[in-house]
Amino acid sequence: MLDTWNESIFSNIKSRLQDSAMKLVHAERLGEAFDSQLVIGVRESYVNLCSNPEDKLQIYRDNFEKAYMDSTERFYRTQAPSYLQQNGVQNYMKYLMECCVNALVTSFKETILAECPGMIKRNETDKLRLMFSLMDKVPSGIDPMLKDLEEHIMSAGLADMVASAETITSDSEKYVEQLLTLFNRFSRLVKDAFQDDPRFLTARDKAYKAVVNDATIFKLELPMKQKGVGLKTQPESKCPELLANYCDMLLRKTPLSKKLTSEEIEAKLKEVLLVLKYVQNKDVFMRYHKAHLTRRLILDISADSEIEENMVEWLRVPHSACGSDQSGSAGPDLML
CATH class of the missing domain: 1.20.1310.10 (Cullin Repeats)
Structure with missing residues (x-):
């Protein structure tokens, strides 16, 4: 259907449509008011007419895009020398970038x-x-x-x-x-x-x-x-609870904590705090964490007392463990 339409009708009028669209683009570059939807409509017609599933932009690229690029080159080739002479190199470079962006990026x-x-x-x-x-x-x-x-x-x-x-x-x-x-x-x-x-x-x-x-x-x-x-x-x-349970596994004498060095345990705790920065219900985490901490202290089953103290400090001081460079705007601080 598209091929029939393209061969029988559109092929006979596309040059006139294309020329009219380029005139509107030229008018816009000169500061004249125009209806941009007219140009967009012509452009989309070229895109929608292609029936090639491997290259949907073939007709558009071979026709509208080529005409657009040619008209752009002609326009700025005539404008550039006078602008450079009147405004100097620095302003010309800024003007050049703006023109390129408007012509080749903003329009598409x-x-x-x-x-x-x-x-x-x-x-x-x-x-x-x-x-x-x-x-x-x-x-x-x-x-x-x-x-x-x-x-x-x-x-x-x-x-x-x-x-x-x-x-x-x-x-x-x-x-x-x-x-x-x-x-x-x-x-x-x-x-x-x-x-x-x-x-x-x-x-x-x-x-x-x-x-x-x-x-x-x-x-x-x-x-x-x-x-x-x-x-x-x-x-x-159970997100806050699971985070607290994992901290307990690292801080308590468990098979997991026994196979890790102190440095590795601290690194994993800091990873938990990184995730915790994104948790909304931090009070739930703290409730579970304090319960685990109390149990570890009463039963004397902490894996490392120094790491316990570090964990308390990390939770007390905002960003002390994982830093804002990784978490960005991750939400409320962990201040107790």
């Missing part, structure tokens, strides 16, 4: 940004880095990218948590490891693709916090066996 903003979700999902960091460098020059250009990143972290993070729910909801060590794996994965994406830009770090923190505090995996109908009870469904969110 929606088309370029439409590729962002797929790039994030496929972890195409090189392409994302290039898109970021372009969109950052356009007013509000990266806002859609921030939204795409947040949505990806929330959907991918929750999907991974649900996939491992049967294991991690009853194993505090695996639960913490899963959350840390997600954090490191998304942090690596932000670093490689967006150069740890603060805006993207904030987006990461916001989305990761939603993953950490989501109670979906604790509400699933997962079987639990208890003596004399049989099958039972999981209780509501």
Whole structure:
């Protein structure tokens, strides 16, 4: 159908449409008012006409894009010499960048940004880095990218948590490891693709916090066996409790703590505190942690008294353990 339309009708009028669109673009460059939707409509016609599944932009690229690039080159070739002479090199360089961005980026903003979700999902960091460098020059250009990143972290993070729910909801060590794996994965994406830009770090923190505090995996109908009870469904969110239990495993004389050095135990405790920064119900964590601490002290089963003291200090002093460089805007401090 598209091929018939293209051959019978559009091929006879596309030159006139294209010429009219270029005249409107030229008028806009001269500061004249015009309806941008007319140009957008012509451009989209070229995109929608292509029936080649392997290259949906073939007709657009061979026709509209070529005409647009040619008209852009002609316009700025005539404008550049006079502007350079009147305004000097520094202003000319600024003008050059603005013209390039307006002509080659802003005009195709929606088309370029439409590729962002797929790039994030496929972890195409090189392409994302290039898109970021372009969109950052356009007013509000990266806002859609921030939204795409947040949505990806929330959907991918929750999907991974649900996939491992049967294991991690009853194993505090695996639960913490899963959350840390997600954090490191998304942090690596932000670093490689967006150069740890603060805006993207904030987006990461916001989305990761939603993953950490989501109670979906604790509400699933997962079987639990208890003596004399049989099958039972999981209780509501146990995130703060699992974090506290894992800390207790590290601080108490357990098979886990016995096979780790003091340095390794401290490193793992700091990882817990990193996750804790994103937890909303920190008071629940503290209630469980204090109960475990009291039991360890009464029974004299602490693995290392110095590490116990360090843990108390880390919880008392904000950011003393894991620092703000990793957690970004992760939420409230841990001050007791």
